[in-house]
């Protein structure tokens with residue numbers, strides 16, 4: 001088997017870094033299609049979503065992990081466990097450090113944890129390079145190298161990238177591929193993710209619901225796709241997919257915010273999510289959204305299980 005794929009490399013990579021470092025956006029840029037959700041609110045990524053890059057000489061499977069942070073709730077603890085499990089399983093790790101923010105305790109904490117994974121190659125990725133000038137970028141590259149020395153991480157490479165402009169995203173992909181072991185492709189050609197469609201759709205609804213909400217509400221929103229059924233009696237050239245999804249919040253007051261005046265906000269969320277879902281699936285969709293209260297679900301093991309955590 002190996003012989004058939006001489007020179008071919010395949011394996012898993014993940015981007016780590018403090019919340020808002022640009023991991024999800026970078027995953028999308030590397031994979032080239034919208035897969036992981038992004039948001040300008042920290043700690044919104046919850047699932048280990050994989051994107052797959054197919055190249056003539058290799059296959060790179062990217063696992064998108066949540067931000068590692070000091071856990072305050074049971075959900076927080078589970079998220080951190082998920083991060084550590086993921087780290088131990090991948091072939092290469094990219095630590096993302098934004099170019100426009102000073103290296104802080106959060107980065108040091110993660111780098112120190114990475115140092116413990118002796119055998120896994122690590123790259124330092126300076127993200128959002130478009131936000132700074134050449135001088136600041138050079139400073140940040142030096143600071144990242146120093147972070148490696150300070151924490152005992154040996155960087156295989158240090159790369160500046162911009163997921164927004166695409167600058168050096170291709171180079172980063174090459175450098176990640178170079179760290180993978182030789183072996184046959186792990187997924188069929190053309191596949192972009194092995195995440196079930198329901199999960200991707202739930203994430204798109206959650207992303208739409210997060211738009212413009214504040215304070216603790218972002219962390220209180222969870223989405224479950226209850227049902228997806230093709231509408232019956234539709235002409236073959238005009239199919240319609242019925243999607244029923246529940247949007248969970250923790251309190252009645254949050255429910256009111258999500259629904260908005262006379263349902264205006266929920267309608268907007270539905271429209272935005274539907275557009276994204278139709279883009280993902282390539283088929284017209286009727287999206288039916290229901291807002292439900294699952295009291296303090298972030299602290300309730302039973303509820304967490306039900307919501308897929």
Ligand SMILES: Nc1nc2c(ncn2[C@@H]2O[C@H](COP(=O)(O)OP(=O)(O)OP(=O)(O)O)[C@@H](O)[C@H]2O)c(=O)[nH]1
Nearest residue numbers: 020021022023024025039040042043045067163164
């Ligand atoms: N200008 C610029 N902004 C970026 C870039 N990459 C990410 N961002 C922005 O930075 C913010 C955070 O990006 P995410 O990709 O959601 O960050 P993350 O590290 O996945 O965040 P968590 O899910 O909270 O861990 C978003 O507002 C992005 O639009 C970039 O290359 N350039």
